[in-house]
Amino acid sequence: MARGGVGQYSQPPRRRCFRPGLGPSVAVFLLLPLLVGLGAWQLARAEEKRVMLAADARQQALPPQPLEQVLQGAAPGGSRVRLEGRFDADHALLLDNRTRDGRPGVELLQPFHDAASQRWVLVNxxxxxxxxxxxPVAFDTPPGPQALTVDLYRPPGQVLELRQVAGEGWPRLVNRVDAPALWTALGRDGVPLEARLEGGPAAYRVGWPTVSLGPETHVGYAVQWFAMAAALLALYCYLGIRRAREVVDEPQPVPL
Structure with missing residues (x-):
């Protein structure tokens, strides 16, 4: 039996829930897939570099082939080639803005006439x-017949272009290499690819990297992107839980 007078009723405890807010939810909805996607893309790039390095290692293990035989293949870029002939000492290109160990310098490219194929090759x-x-850059040209081993090089994703930087004479300073343009200017039948010389008496400082960034660098970038995604998600969860607790802990009026 209820007693007379005005009764007091306690409000039932409110359930805690996740309350991050609209703004943080929109931010996480937009940024989290982006960060995860960037991390996955870097992992894919790392796998691409591993494939490239493995293919280069297999190619380097093969003996060098005659130039004409290599050019008859579908993709001569990256192939090892054996050349026998002479350098052209009168026409040389100096590829500008090439740094090694923090020191400025150039790469020396000279035409080489292969006696077996009777074709010209632009040898770096x-x-x-x-x-x-x-x-002026000091260099010399080996006299007489030479036997060389070179790697035919095609930059991935680039259109090679010969651009003169300074001077009309020879040697000519350029910032990009375009072998076909050089053969057209000289009126010669030449290979439309740069050939990078392996070590030997005619070589200066060689040792070009197969890739500019190794797989481990891309993996490191991927870890950074995933870490940012995890930090964003953790901050979002913390904010949602903290706001929910603030709502629960607010003093509530007791109805009379």
Missing amino acids: RGWLPWTDRRV
Whole structure:
């Protein structure tokens, strides 16, 4: 039996729930897939680099082939080639803005006439330091017949272009290489690819990397993107739980 007078009823405890708010929810909805996608893309790039390095290792293990035999293949880029002939000492290209160990320099490219195929090849003989641009780059050309081993090189995803930087004479300073343009200018039948010289008496400083960034670098980038995604998700959860507790802990009026 209820007693007379005005009774007091306690409000039932409110259930705690996740309350992150609209703004943080929209931000996480937009940023989290982006961060995860960037991490996955870096992992895919790392796998691509592993495939490239493995293919290069297999190619380097093969003996060099005659030039004409290699050119008859579907994709001569990356192939090892054996050349026998002479350098053209009168026409040389200096590929500018090439740095090694923090030192400025150039790469020396010279036409080479292969006696077996009777074709010209633009051979990159390697890197030379050039610290004082007021002084011409010093190099020499090996005289007489030469036997070379080179790697035919095609930059991935680039259109090669010959651009003159300074001077009309020879050697000519350029910032990109376009072998076909050089053969057209000289009126010669040449291979439309750059050939990078392997070590030997005619080589300067060689040793070009197969890839600019190794797989481990891409994996490191992927870890950073995934860590940012995890931090964003953790912050979102913390914010939602904290706001829910603030709502629960607010003093509630007791109805009379």
